[in-house]
Amino acid sequence: MNRLVVQLSAAFAAIILLITIILAVAIDRLADTSFRRYLAQSQIAESGLIDRLAIWYAQHGSWDGVEQVLSTGGMGMGHGQGGPQRPALALANTDGRVVADPRGIVGDTLTALQRREALPITVDQRVAGYLVVQAATNRLPGAASQFLQRLREVIWLGGGIVALVGIMIGILIARRLTRPLQHLAQVAAALGQSNLTARAIVEGPIEVRRVAEAFNEMACELAAANHQRRQMVADIAHELRTPLTVIQGNLRAILDDVYPLTREEIGQIYEATLGLRRLVDDLRELSLADTGQLTLHRQPLDLNQLLGREAELFRELAAAQGVDLLVTPDPSLPAVLADSERIAQVVRNLLSNALRYTPAGGNITIASAAERDGALVSVRDTGSGIAPEDLPHVFERFYRADRGRARAHGGSGLGLAIAERIIALHGGQIGVESKLDKGTRFWFWLPAAEVAASREQM
Structure with a gap:
């Protein structure tokens, strides 16, 4: 029962x-x-x-x-x-x-x-x-009594037939209602046994169909998360292998007296350890952002001042690469409620990426504008651009359109993923627009301080 x-x-x-x-x-x-x-x-x-x-x-x-x-x-x-x-x-x-x-x-x-x-x-x-x-x-x-008795017999016989047919229809309806649920239970058991390709059949009443559709969406998200987890483990192992190989090879060469124990060799090993430390810090920061545990110290922030300050930090490096760095602030830009250090981290990441892919003679423009009850910041370069098939993946962790060149410049493939999480935690949005051989424009939007404060009170 x-x-x-x-x-x-x-x-x-x-x-x-x-x-x-x-x-x-x-x-x-x-x-x-x-x-x-x-x-x-x-x-x-x-x-x-x-x-x-x-x-x-x-x-x-x-x-x-x-x-x-x-x-x-x-x-x-x-x-x-x-x-x-x-x-x-x-x-x-x-x-x-x-x-x-x-x-x-x-x-x-x-x-x-x-x-x-x-x-x-x-x-x-x-x-x-x-x-x-x-x-x-x-x-x-x-005669009348016999007629009435026959009429009663017909009534009760008809009632019995109707009851029997009704019960049979009720059983069929019950089976039709429970069949999708039984199949859903089987699919759930299959998912529990790591069969992430199992999907529920969408049939039955609309409420049952909605449950099956929600279950299938959950299964797809589980499969995507599992694939992402495996890919992340593979990427982490791949990223750790290069500096570890450098450290191990140099130490082995020093122990075998192939390389002399000089300050230059120790410096190379130290640089490799710094790369490892940056990767570990980025992974920890991304993990905190994913779980909502990244601490934010929000206060009213003038983005124009922050952009000017960060541009000055990159101006000398841009000049050394033969790249012009321009800043076009909007005087009417509203203040935002944000963690200045985290937003500066996002801007630095976008500027370093722009410098990495902008050749000599190009330029980078940092602009701000008041838009949609908030502040819009964009970093535009005249670099090589991003292929259309790579655009949907630029904010994924460890993703690189050009893995070899990114690694040579010290990128871990986590900066944009961290930037996306930081902007999302501030209630904002981030995006990218690009055309091959014409340049790239990264942008992010943050709500004005008054709007962000009203959202937190709701």
Whole structure:
């Protein structure tokens, strides 16, 4: 009984049986009452009583003294033992007021239902009164009793067939409802066994389909996360291999007296350890940003001042490479609520990438602009650009369009991924636009201080 299909089938069966029994009982009683009333009214019509009542009203102009007609009946139906009882009669005028009721079967006035079921008495094509016929409740005569019994059998047989068909349909519906859930459970078990390609069948009612669709989206995200995890482990191993190889090779050469133990050799080994340290720091920072644990010290920040300060740090290096570094601030730029050191880290990352790929004679432009209740900062270069197939992946960790050249310049492939997380933690957006051989534009947007403060209060 713990299975959902069994519980649903049992619930459908119970409801269908209950409704069928209630309807069968109601129809049985209605058929009995209606059939008895039909027989009684037929007997009254055949007896000529209605015609005699019409004649009485035509002769007297009223219903005064009509009780004797009702009491005698004149229907030829006796009261002998075992014979059928005479139906009870009551007469009402056109207003529904009862004028004769020998057996007291109705009240002083007919109800709307009693008036609809009564036999009208017409005189000169006008209704002069209503004859209420109450059928006897004793056993019906043989033929009538057999007919009523057959009718009851048909009612209960039909009810049984309807109940059986309803239960079968209920079981089919229960199976149709639970089949997607059973398949979903099987797929969940497959995912638990590391089969990340398993997907649920989207079928059934819309609510079940939505669950299956959400489950499939979750499975796709799990597969993507698993692939990303494996790729990240492979990338980390690849990034660690180069400096470790340098350190190991140089130390081995010194131990074998191939290289002399000089300050230059020790300096090379030290530089390799610094590269390792930068990689480890970047990984830790990215991990903190991914989990939302990166500490931010937010305060109102003038981005124009920050951009000018960071540009001065790169100006000498840009001049040495033969690259012009320009800054075009927007005087109307609103203040932002941000961690100045983290935003400076983002700007430094974008500037270093621009310098890395901008040849001599090119230029880099740092611009700011007030946009969408916030501040927009862009770093545009005239470098080699990024291929269209690489653009969607530039913010992925360890991704490089040119791995060899990036490694030669000391890049770990984590800077843009960290920058994206930092901007996202500030409630902003970051993006890139590029064309091959025409340059690249990286940009990020931060909400104004007032907007960011109102969001935090909500």
